[in-house]
Amino acid sequence: MIASExxxxxxxxxxxxxxxxxxxxxxxNNLIWLCYFNYLTFSFLLFSLYFFREPNREIVDTPNxxxxxxxxxxxxxxDIEDSEIGSAKQISIFLSVFNIxxxxxxxxxxxxxxxxxxxxxxxxxxxxxxxKNERTSILLQADGKHKYRIKQIAGFIxxxxxxxxxxxxxxxxxxxxxxxxxGSRVDIVIPKNKFxxxxxxxxxxxxxxxxxxxxx
Numbered sequence: 001m002i003a004s005e006x007x008x009x010x011x012x013x014x015x016x017x018x019x020x021x022x023x024x025x026x027x028x029n030n031l032i033w034l035c036y037f038n039y040l041t042f043s044f045l046l047f048s049l050y051f052f053r054e055p056n057r058e059i060v061d062t063p064n065x066x067x068x069x070x071x072x073x074x075x076x077x078x079d080i081e082d083s084e085i086g087s088a089k090q091i092s093i094f095l096s097v098f099n100i101x102x103x104x105x106x107x108x109x110x111x112x113x114x115x116x117x118x119x120x121x122x123x124x125x126x127x128x129x130x131x132k133n134e135r136t137s138i139l140l141q142a143d144g145k146h147k148y149r150i151k152q153i154a155g156f157i158x159x160x161x162x163x164x165x166x167x168x169x170x171x172x173x174x175x176x177x178x179x180x181x182x183g184s185r186v187d188i189v190i191p192k193n194k195f196x197x198x199x200x201x202x203x204x205x206x207x208x209x210x211x212x213x214x215x216x
Contacts, residue, residue, distance in 0.1 A: 006052025059174035149189035
């Protein structure tokens with residue numbers, strides 16, 4: 001299955017490839033540069049098909065646990081201060097270009113706010129990216145009392161963050177939260193003394209399948 005967000009890349013790339021192949025075979029079949037161009041375009045199309053894949057996954061039945069909102073590798077777990085949450089822990093997940101780039105709601109929640117911040121395009125594994133890069137910040141509340149935050153953070157080659165969360169709506173675990181095109185990072189901010197973290201730095205996690213912790 002291909003994510004719908006890939007159409008903006010896949011359709012133009014396919015169209016360009018078809019034009020290049022048409023010219024190469026029916027008009028100018030001796031243009032070496034056109035042959036190389038077609039090979040490069042075809043390679044990019046194959047990579048894009050792989051990048052925008054979206055496998056069907058069953059949501060792990062863990063009613064009281066928070067699932068990972070993204071595929072990737074846990075690269076940082078630190079203490080921070082959050083304006084809405086207070087003393088908090090931040091779990092950072094790095095998504096390489098080989099990971100699935102859809103994000104999902106980690107636990108049934110109410111969306112309290114959703115903000116977009118323009119910024120830089122540091123490498124997503126650079127820890128400064130959390131505060132300096134282009135990003136969205138979504139504040140949610142689970143069980144009517146536990147506030148937490150999800151940040152979608154653009155990476156070096158990412159230039160488009162899609163966020164589907166609307167303030168005031170109630171969202172279900174496993175519901176589509178958004179998508180980031182190409183390399184990126186997702187941060188989860190939870191209250192420091194009200195959440196048991198199950199993961200550690202270096203762990204690889206899968207959206208909708210890996211439990212990252214639970215509120216207490």
